[in-house]
Amino acid sequence: xxxxxxxxxxxxxxxxxxxxxxxxxxxxxxxxxxxxxxxxxxxxxxxxxxxxxxxxxxxxxxxxxxxxxxxxxxxxxxxxxxxxxxxxxxxxxxxxxxxxxxxxxxxxxx
Numbered sequence: 001x002x003x004x005x006x007x008x009x010x011x012x013x014x015x016x017x018x019x020x021x022x023x024x025x026x027x028x029x030x031x032x033x034x035x036x037x038x039x040x041x042x043x044x045x046x047x048x049x050x051x052x053x054x055x056x057x058x059x060x061x062x063x064x065x066x067x068x069x070x071x072x073x074x075x076x077x078x079x080x081x082x083x084x085x086x087x088x089x090x091x092x093x094x095x096x097x098x099x100x101x102x103x104x105x106x107x108x109x110x
Contacts, residue, residue: 027058
């Protein structure tokens with residue numbers, strides 16, 4: 001378990017970088033700078049980052065950006081990527097209209 005206050009002192013304040021406008025999560029339009037800043041605010045895991053910035057919550061469910069988000073977090077925390085707690089995997093989901101689900105049950109709601 002990471003002591004958040006000690007880790008924040010260790011990594012120091014957030015300093016804007018030249019490539020902070022780089023788009024990391026295309027589905028949710030999250031930039032590298034937003035991820036870096038979140039780490040300096042105390043977000044240390046992929047799961048927390050998903051909840052805070054929604055990175056990895058889009059259509060691809062982190063298949064495109066997951067490793068990059070993990071490496072950015074590790075870099076800011078000054079640890080190896082293997083030390084960053086990964087998020088639980090989820091199958092990609094798409095919105096489904098209720099009438100389609102109702103048709104599958106053999107019940108006609110019209």
